[in-house]
Amino acid sequence: MLTDTALVHSAAWKQTFDTFLQSWAERHDQPFVPFDSGVDYHRYVDGRQRADGVRTFLASRGITLPEGSPDDDPDQDTVNGVGNRKNILVLQKIKEGAVRVYPGSVEYLKAAKAAGLRRAVVSASANCKDVLEAAGIADLLEARVDGLVARELGLPGKPKPDTFLHGAKLLGLPPESCAVFEDAQAGVAAGRAGGFGVVIGVDRVGQADALRENGADVVVTDLSELL
Template identity: 55%
Template sequence: MLGLPDHVEACLFDLDGVLTNTATVHAAAWKEMFDDFLENWASRSGEPFVPFDLGRDYAEYVDGLPRADGVRAFLDSRHIRIPAGTPDDPPSALTVNALGTRKNLLVQKRIAKDGVEVYQGSVTYLQELVDRNLPRAVVSSSANAAEVLRVTGLDKLIDTVVDGQTAAREKLAGKPAPDTFLAGARLLGVAAGQAAVFEDALAGVQAGQAGEFGFVVGVNRLDSEHADGLRAHGADTVVSDLADLLAPSGPGSGQA
Protein backbone atom coordinates (compact mmCIF):
# COMPACT_ATOMS: atom_id res chain seq x y z
CA MET A 1 0.00 0.00 0.00
CA LEU A 2 2.89 2.39 0.75
CA GLY A 3 4.88 1.48 -2.36
CA LEU A 4 7.88 0.47 -0.24
CA PRO A 5 9.72 -2.83 0.32
CA ASP A 6 8.70 -4.81 3.38
CA HIS A 7 12.04 -4.22 5.12
CA VAL A 8 11.48 -0.44 5.35
CA GLU A 9 10.63 0.58 8.92
CA ALA A 10 11.13 4.37 8.79
CA CYS A 11 11.04 7.21 6.25
CA LEU A 12 13.45 10.13 5.75
CA PHE A 13 12.13 13.06 3.70
CA ASP A 14 13.89 15.97 2.11
CA LEU A 15 11.71 19.07 2.54
CA ASP A 16 12.10 21.42 -0.42
CA GLY A 17 10.58 19.87 -3.52
CA VAL A 18 9.39 16.74 -1.72
CA LEU A 19 6.97 17.94 0.95
CA THR A 20 6.76 21.64 0.07
CA ASN A 21 7.14 23.76 -3.04
CA THR A 22 9.87 25.84 -1.44
CA ALA A 23 12.31 24.52 -4.06
CA THR A 24 11.01 27.21 -6.42
CA VAL A 25 11.46 29.81 -3.67
CA HIS A 26 15.05 28.69 -3.09
CA ALA A 27 15.78 28.64 -6.82
CA ALA A 28 14.46 32.19 -7.27
CA ALA A 29 16.50 33.40 -4.29
CA TRP A 30 19.67 31.77 -5.65
CA LYS A 31 19.13 33.46 -9.02
CA GLU A 32 18.46 36.88 -7.50
CA MET A 33 21.53 36.69 -5.29
CA PHE A 34 23.89 35.29 -7.93
CA ASP A 35 22.72 37.62 -10.72
CA ASP A 36 23.37 40.63 -8.51
CA PHE A 37 26.81 39.28 -7.59
CA LEU A 38 27.67 38.35 -11.20
CA GLU A 39 26.69 41.78 -12.52
CA ASN A 40 28.95 43.45 -9.97
CA TRP A 41 31.73 40.95 -10.67
CA ALA A 42 31.48 41.60 -14.42
CA SER A 43 31.68 45.36 -13.95
CA ARG A 44 34.82 44.99 -11.83
CA SER A 45 36.57 42.32 -13.88
CA GLY A 46 35.58 43.42 -17.37
CA GLU A 47 34.27 39.92 -18.11
CA PRO A 48 30.82 39.49 -19.73
CA PHE A 49 27.80 39.13 -17.47
CA VAL A 50 26.32 35.62 -17.79
CA PRO A 51 23.22 35.22 -15.59
CA PHE A 52 22.58 32.28 -13.29
CA ASP A 53 20.65 29.68 -15.32
CA LEU A 54 17.69 28.26 -13.37
CA GLY A 55 17.34 25.34 -15.76
CA ARG A 56 20.95 24.18 -15.52
CA ASP A 57 22.93 25.88 -12.75
CA TYR A 58 20.37 25.34 -9.97
CA ALA A 59 20.05 21.57 -10.42
CA GLU A 60 23.73 20.96 -11.16
CA TYR A 61 25.45 23.13 -8.56
CA VAL A 62 23.24 24.17 -5.64
CA ASP A 63 20.07 22.08 -5.30
CA GLY A 64 20.17 20.01 -2.11
CA LEU A 65 23.59 21.25 -0.99
CA PRO A 66 24.40 23.27 2.14
CA ARG A 67 24.44 26.98 1.24
CA ALA A 68 28.20 27.47 1.40
CA ASP A 69 28.84 24.34 -0.65
CA GLY A 70 26.34 25.50 -3.26
CA VAL A 71 27.94 28.93 -3.49
CA ARG A 72 31.39 27.39 -3.82
CA ALA A 73 30.31 24.84 -6.45
CA PHE A 74 28.66 27.47 -8.64
CA LEU A 75 31.52 29.95 -8.36
CA ASP A 76 33.96 27.16 -9.23
CA SER A 77 31.93 26.47 -12.38
CA ARG A 78 32.50 30.11 -13.38
CA HIS A 79 36.19 30.04 -12.33
CA ILE A 80 35.54 32.74 -9.72
CA ARG A 81 37.59 32.67 -6.53
CA ILE A 82 36.65 34.64 -3.41
CA PRO A 83 37.54 34.01 0.28
CA ALA A 84 35.47 31.48 2.20
CA GLY A 85 34.98 33.81 5.16
CA THR A 86 32.96 32.67 8.16
CA PRO A 87 29.25 32.22 8.95
CA ASP A 88 29.45 35.47 10.95
CA ASP A 89 30.32 37.56 7.86
CA PRO A 90 27.81 40.34 7.15
CA PRO A 91 25.77 39.81 3.95
CA SER A 92 27.56 42.74 2.31
CA ALA A 93 30.98 41.03 2.52
CA LEU A 94 32.63 39.52 -0.54
CA THR A 95 32.96 35.95 0.78
CA VAL A 96 31.38 32.57 0.12
CA ASN A 97 29.60 32.63 3.49
CA ALA A 98 28.32 36.16 2.94
CA LEU A 99 26.75 35.20 -0.39
CA GLY A 100 25.07 32.25 1.32
CA THR A 101 23.71 34.58 3.99
CA ARG A 102 22.34 36.93 1.31
CA LYS A 103 20.56 34.03 -0.32
CA ASN A 104 19.04 32.91 3.00
CA LEU A 105 17.76 36.41 3.74
CA LEU A 106 16.06 36.47 0.33
CA VAL A 107 14.43 33.09 1.04
CA GLN A 108 13.11 34.28 4.40
CA LYS A 109 11.76 37.43 2.78
CA ARG A 110 9.95 35.46 0.06
CA ILE A 111 8.48 32.96 2.55
CA ALA A 112 7.25 35.79 4.79
CA LYS A 113 5.64 37.54 1.82
CA ASP A 114 4.18 34.63 -0.14
CA GLY A 115 3.93 31.77 2.36
CA VAL A 116 4.75 28.15 1.55
CA GLU A 117 2.87 25.78 -0.74
CA VAL A 118 2.50 22.21 0.53
CA TYR A 119 2.11 19.29 -1.87
CA GLN A 120 -1.21 17.70 -0.95
CA GLY A 121 -0.07 14.29 -2.16
CA SER A 122 2.80 14.46 0.33
CA VAL A 123 0.39 15.29 3.17
CA THR A 124 -1.73 12.30 2.20
CA TYR A 125 1.33 10.05 2.19
CA LEU A 126 2.59 11.36 5.56
CA GLN A 127 -0.84 10.80 7.11
CA GLU A 128 -0.81 7.22 5.85
CA LEU A 129 2.58 6.71 7.52
CA VAL A 130 1.22 8.17 10.75
CA ASP A 131 -1.75 5.82 10.62
CA ARG A 132 0.62 2.85 10.13
CA ASN A 133 3.01 4.01 12.88
CA LEU A 134 6.06 4.28 10.62
CA PRO A 135 8.54 6.82 12.08
CA ARG A 136 9.14 9.94 9.97
CA ALA A 137 12.00 12.47 9.81
CA VAL A 138 12.75 15.50 7.67
CA VAL A 139 16.38 15.73 6.53
CA SER A 140 17.05 19.07 4.86
CA SER A 141 20.06 21.23 4.06
CA SER A 142 17.95 24.30 4.81
CA ALA A 143 18.48 26.21 8.04
CA ASN A 144 14.80 27.23 7.81
CA ALA A 145 13.33 23.71 7.78
CA ALA A 146 11.86 23.76 11.30
CA GLU A 147 10.19 27.12 10.66
CA VAL A 148 8.72 25.94 7.34
CA LEU A 149 7.35 22.83 9.03
CA ARG A 150 5.79 24.95 11.77
CA VAL A 151 4.26 27.48 9.38
CA THR A 152 2.72 24.76 7.21
CA GLY A 153 1.58 22.55 10.07
CA LEU A 154 3.65 19.64 8.76
CA ASP A 155 5.48 19.50 12.07
CA LYS A 156 2.49 17.58 13.45
CA LEU A 157 3.23 14.76 10.99
CA ILE A 158 7.00 14.60 11.55
CA ASP A 159 8.82 12.95 14.48
CA THR A 160 12.21 14.66 14.18
CA VAL A 161 14.23 17.06 12.02
CA VAL A 162 17.84 17.16 10.84
CA ASP A 163 18.47 20.49 9.13
CA GLY A 164 21.25 22.90 8.24
CA GLN A 165 21.53 24.06 11.82
CA THR A 166 21.86 20.46 13.03
CA ALA A 167 24.55 19.78 10.44
CA ALA A 168 26.55 22.85 11.49
CA ARG A 169 26.21 22.06 15.20
CA GLU A 170 27.17 18.39 14.83
CA LYS A 171 29.68 18.99 12.01
CA LEU A 172 27.85 16.70 9.60
CA ALA A 173 28.91 16.72 5.96
CA GLY A 174 26.16 17.88 3.63
CA LYS A 175 24.61 15.99 0.73
CA PRO A 176 25.76 14.19 -1.42
CA ALA A 177 27.48 12.73 1.67
CA PRO A 178 25.00 10.53 3.56
CA ASP A 179 25.80 11.96 7.01
CA THR A 180 22.58 13.92 7.58
CA PHE A 181 20.37 11.04 6.46
CA LEU A 182 22.33 8.67 8.70
CA ALA A 183 21.76 11.08 11.59
CA GLY A 184 18.03 11.06 10.83
CA ALA A 185 17.95 7.27 10.84
CA ARG A 186 19.75 7.21 14.21
CA LEU A 187 17.23 9.61 15.68
CA LEU A 188 14.43 7.32 14.53
CA GLY A 189 16.21 4.29 15.97
CA VAL A 190 16.70 2.35 12.74
CA ALA A 191 19.64 1.20 10.64
CA ALA A 192 20.16 2.76 7.21
CA GLY A 193 19.07 -0.45 5.51
CA GLN A 194 15.71 -0.23 7.27
CA ALA A 195 14.97 3.34 6.12
CA ALA A 196 13.65 4.84 2.89
CA VAL A 197 14.95 8.16 1.57
CA PHE A 198 12.66 10.52 -0.37
CA GLU A 199 14.52 13.12 -2.45
CA ASP A 200 14.01 15.42 -5.43
CA ALA A 201 17.65 16.56 -5.73
CA LEU A 202 20.41 14.69 -7.52
CA ALA A 203 22.72 15.22 -4.55
CA GLY A 204 20.03 13.83 -2.25
CA VAL A 205 19.46 10.55 -4.07
CA GLN A 206 23.23 10.23 -4.36
CA ALA A 207 23.41 10.56 -0.57
CA GLY A 208 20.78 7.85 -0.18
CA GLN A 209 22.77 5.53 -2.42
CA ALA A 210 26.05 6.33 -0.63
CA GLY A 211 24.51 5.59 2.76
CA GLU A 212 23.22 2.20 1.58
CA PHE A 213 19.66 3.01 2.60
CA GLY A 214 16.99 0.38 2.18
CA PHE A 215 15.12 2.22 -0.59
CA VAL A 216 15.58 5.56 -2.37
CA VAL A 217 12.56 7.31 -3.87
CA GLY A 218 13.28 10.03 -6.40
CA VAL A 219 10.59 12.72 -6.61
CA ASN A 220 10.52 14.33 -10.04
CA ARG A 221 8.75 17.71 -10.13
CA LEU A 222 10.54 18.78 -13.33
CA ASP A 223 10.90 16.77 -16.55
CA SER A 224 12.00 13.45 -18.02
CA GLU A 225 15.63 14.56 -18.08
CA HIS A 226 15.56 15.17 -14.34
CA ALA A 227 13.84 11.82 -13.79
CA ASP A 228 16.66 10.11 -15.70
CA GLY A 229 19.19 11.99 -13.58
CA LEU A 230 17.52 10.83 -10.37
CA ARG A 231 17.74 7.22 -11.50
CA ALA A 232 21.35 7.62 -12.62
CA HIS A 233 22.31 9.06 -9.22
CA GLY A 234 20.77 6.25 -7.19
CA ALA A 235 16.95 6.37 -7.06
CA ASP A 236 15.35 2.91 -6.89
CA THR A 237 12.10 4.35 -8.22
CA VAL A 238 10.97 7.77 -9.45
CA VAL A 239 7.50 9.23 -8.94
CA SER A 240 5.88 12.53 -9.82
CA ASP A 241 4.09 12.78 -6.48
CA LEU A 242 4.25 10.83 -3.22
CA ALA A 243 0.59 9.92 -3.58
CA ASP A 244 1.60 7.84 -6.61
CA LEU A 245 3.19 5.40 -4.17
CA LEU A 246 -0.24 4.72 -2.69
CA ALA A 247 -1.63 3.47 -6.00
CA PRO A 248 -2.77 -0.19 -5.85
CA SER A 249 -0.15 -1.24 -8.41
CA GLY A 250 2.68 0.46 -6.46
CA PRO A 251 5.20 3.04 -7.56
CA GLY A 252 5.35 1.81 -11.13
CA SER A 253 1.95 3.37 -11.88
CA GLY A 254 3.27 6.82 -11.05
CA GLN A 255 6.77 6.63 -12.43
CA ALA A 256 8.03 9.73 -14.14
Protein backbone atom coordinates (compact mmCIF):
# COMPACT_ATOMS: atom_id res chain seq x y z
CA MET A 1 0.00 0.00 0.00
CA LEU A 2 2.74 2.47 1.03
CA THR A 3 5.76 0.44 -0.02
CA ASP A 4 6.35 -1.93 -2.91
CA THR A 5 6.77 -5.08 -0.84
CA ALA A 6 4.14 -7.16 -2.67
CA LEU A 7 6.74 -8.79 -4.92
CA VAL A 8 8.93 -9.56 -1.91
CA HIS A 9 6.03 -11.17 -0.03
CA SER A 10 4.71 -12.99 -3.09
CA ALA A 11 8.12 -14.48 -3.92
CA ALA A 12 8.67 -15.49 -0.28
CA TRP A 13 5.25 -17.17 -0.10
CA LYS A 14 5.89 -19.01 -3.36
CA GLN A 15 9.27 -20.33 -2.27
CA THR A 16 7.87 -21.35 1.12
CA PHE A 17 4.70 -22.99 -0.13
CA ASP A 18 6.29 -24.71 -3.13
CA THR A 19 8.93 -26.31 -0.89
CA PHE A 20 6.23 -27.45 1.54
CA LEU A 21 3.81 -28.64 -1.17
CA GLN A 22 6.48 -30.64 -2.98
CA SER A 23 7.43 -32.43 0.24
CA TRP A 24 3.75 -32.96 1.12
CA ALA A 25 3.01 -34.40 -2.34
CA GLU A 26 5.91 -36.85 -2.11
CA ARG A 27 4.93 -38.00 1.39
CA HIS A 28 1.25 -38.44 0.49
CA ASP A 29 1.71 -39.78 -3.06
CA GLN A 30 -0.12 -36.81 -4.57
CA PRO A 31 0.66 -34.60 -7.60
CA PHE A 32 2.60 -31.43 -6.88
CA VAL A 33 0.60 -28.31 -7.76
CA PRO A 34 2.71 -25.17 -7.18
CA PHE A 35 1.57 -21.97 -5.50
CA ASP A 36 0.29 -19.43 -8.04
CA SER A 37 1.92 -16.06 -7.31
CA GLY A 38 -1.00 -14.28 -8.95
CA VAL A 39 -4.26 -16.03 -8.10
CA ASP A 40 -3.27 -17.79 -4.87
CA TYR A 41 -1.40 -14.80 -3.47
CA HIS A 42 -4.25 -12.31 -3.90
CA ARG A 43 -7.03 -14.74 -2.99
CA TYR A 44 -5.57 -16.42 0.07
CA VAL A 45 -2.65 -14.56 1.66
CA ASP A 46 -2.41 -10.91 0.58
CA GLY A 47 -3.36 -8.58 3.45
CA ARG A 48 -3.76 -11.38 5.98
CA GLN A 49 -1.73 -12.05 9.09
CA ARG A 50 0.99 -14.59 8.38
CA ALA A 51 -0.52 -17.56 10.21
CA ASP A 52 -3.95 -16.85 8.76
CA GLY A 53 -2.43 -16.78 5.28
CA VAL A 54 -0.84 -20.19 5.82
CA ARG A 55 -4.08 -21.59 7.23
CA THR A 56 -6.29 -20.15 4.48
CA PHE A 57 -4.11 -21.19 1.55
CA LEU A 58 -3.47 -24.71 2.81
CA ALA A 59 -7.21 -25.14 3.46
CA SER A 60 -7.77 -24.38 -0.23
CA ARG A 61 -5.60 -27.43 -0.96
CA GLY A 62 -7.38 -29.60 1.60
CA ILE A 63 -4.41 -29.52 3.99
CA THR A 64 -4.72 -28.94 7.74
CA LEU A 65 -1.66 -28.52 9.94
CA PRO A 66 -1.40 -28.22 13.73
CA GLU A 67 -1.21 -24.59 14.82
CA GLY A 68 1.98 -24.83 16.81
CA SER A 69 3.17 -21.64 18.52
CA PRO A 70 4.66 -18.33 17.28
CA ASP A 71 8.18 -19.41 18.29
CA ASP A 72 8.07 -22.68 16.33
CA ASP A 73 11.23 -23.63 14.47
CA PRO A 74 10.88 -22.83 10.75
CA ASP A 75 11.54 -26.50 9.96
CA GLN A 76 8.38 -27.59 11.77
CA ASP A 77 5.33 -28.48 9.69
CA THR A 78 2.91 -26.37 11.72
CA VAL A 79 0.97 -23.28 10.72
CA ASN A 80 3.42 -21.10 12.63
CA GLY A 81 6.46 -23.05 11.48
CA VAL A 82 5.57 -22.58 7.81
CA GLY A 83 4.83 -18.91 8.46
CA ASN A 84 8.20 -18.47 10.15
CA ARG A 85 9.97 -19.93 7.10
CA LYS A 86 8.35 -17.27 4.96
CA ASN A 87 9.24 -14.53 7.44
CA ILE A 88 12.94 -15.42 7.34
CA LEU A 89 12.94 -14.90 3.57
CA VAL A 90 11.19 -11.53 3.88
CA LEU A 91 13.59 -10.29 6.56
CA GLN A 92 16.52 -11.21 4.34
CA LYS A 93 15.09 -9.11 1.51
CA ILE A 94 14.45 -6.14 3.82
CA LYS A 95 18.06 -6.26 5.01
CA GLU A 96 19.19 -6.38 1.39
CA GLY A 97 17.35 -3.11 0.72
CA ALA A 98 14.49 -4.58 -1.32
CA VAL A 99 11.96 -2.03 0.00
CA ARG A 100 10.99 1.00 -2.06
CA VAL A 101 8.15 3.44 -1.51
CA TYR A 102 5.39 4.39 -3.91
CA PRO A 103 6.01 8.11 -4.61
CA GLY A 104 2.28 8.82 -4.91
CA SER A 105 1.61 7.32 -1.48
CA VAL A 106 4.34 9.45 0.12
CA GLU A 107 3.01 12.53 -1.64
CA TYR A 108 -0.49 11.81 -0.33
CA LEU A 109 0.73 11.17 3.23
CA LYS A 110 2.67 14.44 3.25
CA ALA A 111 -0.39 16.33 1.99
CA ALA A 112 -2.58 14.69 4.65
CA LYS A 113 -0.08 15.61 7.37
CA ALA A 114 0.11 19.21 6.13
CA ALA A 115 -3.69 19.39 6.19
CA GLY A 116 -3.77 18.24 9.81
CA LEU A 117 -5.42 14.90 9.05
CA ARG A 118 -4.74 12.03 11.45
CA ARG A 119 -2.80 9.08 10.02
CA ALA A 120 -2.32 5.47 11.10
CA VAL A 121 -0.93 2.45 9.32
CA VAL A 122 -2.68 -0.89 9.75
CA SER A 123 -0.71 -3.84 8.44
CA ALA A 124 -0.90 -7.60 8.82
CA SER A 125 2.90 -7.75 8.66
CA ALA A 126 4.95 -8.34 11.78
CA ASN A 127 7.77 -6.52 9.97
CA CYS A 128 5.84 -3.28 9.47
CA LYS A 129 8.06 -1.16 11.73
CA ASP A 130 11.23 -2.36 9.99
CA VAL A 131 9.73 -1.72 6.55
CA LEU A 132 8.59 1.81 7.41
CA GLU A 133 11.99 2.69 8.87
CA ALA A 134 13.84 1.17 5.92
CA ALA A 135 11.64 3.21 3.58
CA GLY A 136 12.14 6.40 5.62
CA ILE A 137 8.44 7.16 6.09
CA ALA A 138 7.82 6.21 9.73
CA ASP A 139 7.62 9.89 10.74
CA LEU A 140 4.63 10.46 8.45
CA LEU A 141 2.42 8.22 10.60
CA GLU A 142 1.08 8.77 14.10
CA ALA A 143 0.05 5.22 15.00
CA ARG A 144 0.86 1.69 13.90
CA VAL A 145 -1.22 -1.46 14.23
CA ASP A 146 0.73 -4.38 12.80
CA GLY A 147 0.93 -8.13 13.15
CA LEU A 148 2.85 -7.88 16.42
CA VAL A 149 0.29 -5.51 17.96
CA ALA A 150 -2.58 -7.68 16.75
CA ARG A 151 -1.04 -10.77 18.30
CA GLU A 152 -0.33 -8.99 21.59
CA LEU A 153 -3.91 -7.70 21.84
CA GLY A 154 -5.55 -10.82 20.43
CA LEU A 155 -7.04 -8.93 17.48
CA PRO A 156 -8.21 -11.07 14.54
CA GLY A 157 -6.72 -9.99 11.24
CA LYS A 158 -8.28 -8.84 8.00
CA PRO A 159 -10.91 -9.45 6.59
CA LYS A 160 -12.15 -8.93 10.16
CA PRO A 161 -12.25 -5.18 10.94
CA ASP A 162 -10.65 -5.31 14.39
CA THR A 163 -7.19 -4.01 13.48
CA PHE A 164 -8.66 -1.08 11.56
CA LEU A 165 -11.02 -0.31 14.43
CA HIS A 166 -8.07 -0.30 16.84
CA GLY A 167 -6.21 2.08 14.53
CA ALA A 168 -9.15 4.49 14.59
CA LYS A 169 -9.29 4.18 18.38
CA LEU A 170 -5.60 5.11 18.67
CA LEU A 171 -6.31 8.24 16.64
CA GLY A 172 -9.29 9.07 18.84
CA LEU A 173 -11.74 8.94 15.94
CA PRO A 174 -14.93 6.99 15.22
CA PRO A 175 -14.67 4.70 12.18
CA GLU A 176 -17.35 6.61 10.29
CA SER A 177 -15.05 9.65 10.34
CA CYS A 178 -12.12 7.71 8.87
CA ALA A 179 -11.12 6.57 5.40
CA VAL A 180 -9.47 3.22 4.72
CA PHE A 181 -6.94 2.89 1.90
CA GLU A 182 -6.19 -0.71 0.86
CA ASP A 183 -4.66 -2.66 -2.00
CA ALA A 184 -5.71 -6.11 -0.74
CA GLN A 185 -9.09 -7.78 -1.11
CA ALA A 186 -9.07 -8.81 2.56
CA GLY A 187 -8.26 -5.22 3.51
CA VAL A 188 -11.15 -3.54 1.68
CA ALA A 189 -13.47 -6.21 3.10
CA ALA A 190 -12.24 -5.31 6.59
CA GLY A 191 -12.81 -1.61 5.98
CA ARG A 192 -16.35 -2.24 4.80
CA ALA A 193 -17.10 -4.57 7.72
CA GLY A 194 -15.85 -1.94 10.18
CA GLY A 195 -18.31 0.72 9.03
CA PHE A 196 -15.63 3.18 7.91
CA GLY A 197 -16.73 6.36 6.19
CA VAL A 198 -15.13 5.53 2.86
CA VAL A 199 -13.08 2.58 1.62
CA ILE A 200 -10.62 3.32 -1.17
CA GLY A 201 -9.08 0.47 -3.10
CA VAL A 202 -5.69 0.88 -4.75
CA ASP A 203 -5.29 -1.41 -7.74
CA ARG A 204 -1.75 -1.95 -8.98
CA VAL A 205 -2.21 -5.49 -10.31
CA GLY A 206 -5.47 -5.49 -12.29
CA GLN A 207 -7.92 -6.49 -9.55
CA ALA A 208 -10.20 -3.43 -9.56
CA ASP A 209 -13.37 -5.51 -9.90
CA ALA A 210 -12.37 -7.77 -7.01
CA LEU A 211 -11.64 -4.75 -4.81
CA ARG A 212 -15.08 -3.32 -5.57
CA GLU A 213 -16.75 -6.68 -4.95
CA ASN A 214 -15.08 -6.83 -1.54
CA GLY A 215 -16.25 -3.38 -0.47
CA ALA A 216 -14.22 -0.58 -2.07
CA ASP A 217 -16.26 2.57 -2.72
CA VAL A 218 -13.63 3.97 -5.08
CA VAL A 219 -10.70 2.31 -6.86
CA VAL A 220 -7.61 4.21 -8.04
CA THR A 221 -4.26 3.03 -9.34
CA ASP A 222 -2.21 5.45 -7.20
CA LEU A 223 -2.99 7.68 -4.22
CA SER A 224 -1.71 10.71 -6.11
CA GLU A 225 -4.94 10.54 -8.14
CA LEU A 226 -6.78 11.71 -5.01
CA LEU A 227 -4.80 14.94 -4.64
